[in-house]
Amino acid sequence: MTIEEAAQEVITLLQNEEYQKISERWFVEELQNSVSVDDLAGDWEERTAGGEFIATRSFQTENRTESLDIVEATLEYTTFQFDVRMIFNQDRRLVGFHLSEGMMNVELPDSILEEEISVGEGTKYELEGLLTLPVEMDDTVPAVVLVHGSGPSDRDEAVFAYKPFRDIAWGLAEQGIAVIRYDKRTFTHADELIKDFGNRLTVFEETVEDAIRATELAKADPRIDEERVFIVGHSLGGMLAPRIDVEGGDYAGLVILAGTPRPSWEVAYDQNRAAIQSQIKDEDEKEKQMKLAEEEYEKAKSLEEIGDEAAQDMTVFGMNGYYLKDMDKFNTRAWIDEMEKPILILQGEDDFQVYYDKDFTLWQELLSGKEQATLISYPGLNHSFVAYEGPHKGTLAEYKVPGQVDDKVIQDIGEWILKQEK
Secondary structure (H helix, E strand, O other): OOOOHHHHHHHHHHHOHHHHHHHHEOHHHHHHHOHHHHHHHHHHHHOOOOOEEEEEEEEHHHHHHOEEEEEEEEEEOOOEEEEEEEEOOOOOOOEEEOOOOEEEEEOOOOOOEEEEEOOOOOOOOEEEEEEEEEEEOOOOOOEEEEEEOOOOOOOOOOOOOEOHHHHHHHHHHHHOOEEEEEEHHHHHHHHHHHHHHHHHHHHHHHHHHHHHHHHHHHOOOOOEEEEEEEEEEEEEHHHHHHHHHHHHOOOOOHHHHHHHHOOOOHHHHHHHHHHHHHHHOOOOOOOOHHHHHHHHHHHHHOOOOOOOHHHHEEEEEEEHHHHHHHHHHHOOHHHHOOOOOOEEEEOOOOOOOOOHHHHHHHHHOOOOOOEEEEEEEEEOOOOOOOOOOOOOOOOOOHHHHOOOOOHHHHHHHHHHHHHHOO
16 A cells, blocks of 8 residues: 555545544554544544535655655645645554644635735845735725734734635725735744844834835825725734824724733733633642732733833743833823824624723723724624634634634725725
8 A cells, every 4th residue: 555545545534534443543552642532533523614525635745764754635625625744654554643724715806916015125124915906996095004913923814724814805905995914024034033132122123113114015006095094903903003103104094903902911911810710720720820920910010110121131921021111101092082083993702812891891981982983893703803603612722713704894894994084
C-alpha cells in the first residue's frame, strides 16, 4: 500500500465515522494515548458539522526523512474546507495526526474587485494590503479604513476559522463603498518593533500611525471621495478610533465594532475574573488566582501616578505598563463631550471579550443626547459579529467553527455610511 492509498483509507474511515478502527489500525501506541477515540470523533464531527462533503481538493505528500512521510489533504464541504495532516512512519502507521481549523468557502463576488496596495510605502514599516472596490462606479465613492483589534493580525483579521475584515470589505464594496485593509505592523514587523522600541512600544507605533497612513492613501485615490472616508475599528481598533481621528485621520465619521470607552486593563480584569470563575474548579486554586487578579488590578490603577521608566518595567495582565499608560493619556470621555461627527457603535450581545452589559451600556450612557450617535446591539452575535450556538459557546473554541460576519451587521454599516451627508 502506498502512502497516498494509506492516507485515503484514513480519510474514508473518518467519513464513515469508524473512529475506533482508525485508532486500532492506524495509530501507533503513543498517538493512541495522546488522541483518544472520543477526541478524534469530537474533532472530526466539529469540523464537518453543517456541511456535505464535495471532494478532496488537494493531496500533497512529502518524504521528510527515510522513516517519516507527511501527507496533507484539503477536504472541501459545501460551505467550508479544512486540511488533514498525517505523519506516517516506515511501517505505514500514524505517528502524527492533525485537523486544521476550517475556513468558509467563499469567492470574490463578480461585482467587486481587489487591488494590491502598500501602506507606508517607502517607510521602514511598509505593509501589504488590499483596496476593495465596486466594479461599477459612476462617480467617486465613500471609503472605509479597517483597523484591527489587539495582537498581530493579517489584513483579514483572521482568527481561527474567521476572517471578519474580508467579510466586511466584500460586503461593503457590494454596497458601493471602497475598503482598505492591510496587515498589522506587529504581524509583519514584530522583530523590528521589538528591536526598535522594546518596552517603549505604544499603540501609536502598533496601530495609530498605520491607520493614518492608510487613510491618507484612501484620500489620495481619485476614485474615492476624500470628504467621505470613514474609520471602522474593531475591538482595540474601535477603542482607538477617536484617537486616530484626532491625531490625523480626520474622518467623516467613526464606526466602532465591539469597542469600549473603558481602559483596556479594566476590560482585561473582567476577562480574567470571568475565565477564573468558569475554568477553575478547585476552590483553593480559584481563590489564589482571584487574589492575583486583584493584585494586577491594583497595579493597573497605579499607572497614572508612577513614572514612565517604572511603567516600562511593569507588566499588568500580560501587557507592558508603559503601553497601557500611554493609552490612558487619551481621554475618551472628554472627546465625546466635544464630538460633533457622526458615530456608529455596534455590539454583539453574546460577546464575552467586550461586554454588552458593561461596555455597550456605558457607550449608551456617555452618548445619551448626542443626535449624531447611533447604537445597535445584535442578539446571538459574538466578538467577531458571528452567530454561534453550540457546546463551545462563550469560549474561544467557538471561533474554531467556520462562520462569517452577520449580513445584517454589514448592511447596517453600509446603510449608515451611505446616508451621511457629503
